[in-house]
Amino acid sequence: MTAITALKFSRDLAVAGPLGGLLADADSFAHHEWDAIVPVPLGRSRLIQRGFNQAEVLAERARQARKLGGHRVAALRRLLRRRRATVAQHELPLAARQANVAGAFCPRGSVRGLRLLVIDDVTTTGATLIACLAALRRAGARQVAGLALLRTLA
Template identity: 40%
Template sequence: MQIIRRYLREALDILYPTQCVHCRRVGSILCKQCLASISWFQPPWCVHCGLPQLPGKPCQPCYYHPLQLSGLRAISSYHQNPLRASIHAFKYAGKTRLGGPLGNLLAQAYQHYQLHADLIIPVPLHKTRLEQRGYNQAELLAQTCADTLQIPLQTDLLYREKTTSTQVNLTAPKRRENLQDAFYYMPGSTTKTVFKRKILIIDDVSTTGATLEACAAPLFAAGAQSVWGLVLARPTVTKGKRPT
């Protein structure tokens, strides 16, 4: 089946050459020039949530209300193109091939931030949302990232118990309330898989960190040593404030 899909893709590429989702150059789904133009977050950043902050210190929100994660890192601001355009095309326009270059970006970020993981887990989609979209963008990112880094990938440890309403206009506390009890450890899975292990959760975007926190809770309950989040982008914020 994969061979058939590859041949069909190659035939379509001849008839309809692949264009960069941002600049429309012909040749690749996200061209080298656009990839190189992505402006990564620069230090200093918060030692916990990774957003720009005074060197070696947590930001004010993390000091008073730290994320229930071992740490969180992102590549760049969600408000910046071509990253925003790429994420939007990947997530909402069915451009699944972007899982390759964007997943490789996450692998670069893993090395750039000197993270350490024994296991990579993508944020799961609820089955209804998965049926609607046809794919889990976090899983595609995690697959490429795991393959590049040669770190085991687990896609069947967590499941999403309930679908949640949109979180776009919710404050951080409301987002956490919206996601309460949304993720569970898969029944029948052995806790030995995560016990005393370092886990990396992959997603495309994190606003407040609430989704990653909700995923981390059952992993910590199963005995994980650490649970870090790694995403492509986070919204930029004013100094000392976490996105609401």
């Protein structure tokens, strides 16, 4: 079992610290000025089932790792929400993933003029991050970027 699988499906929060440390060292996390770190939101049913949002846990552990290093770190803010439930991306063929999350996200509160780093745990096609970034751009965010802990191959 991989560490990310243990976190997501076995609720092994002990691996979140080391995984968050890996995110904290990523160039886009460590070497840019962000106004907020934004986790990709889970759908309500998945959040209830899992009991936590793994992207949020990883983002918070990454923030803590940067703070321990004496760095200024942007606040973690839940600036995205899911408008509707979606099928878990890993259950879909690659060609269906973009359509699955198209229009699924919208901002929670004002993001106008903000520089935002969106954090996800795993990406394959990038469809979820792209949908999140597009929603934030449409709402007036000044700068957006996405960062995932792990990229899987199709």
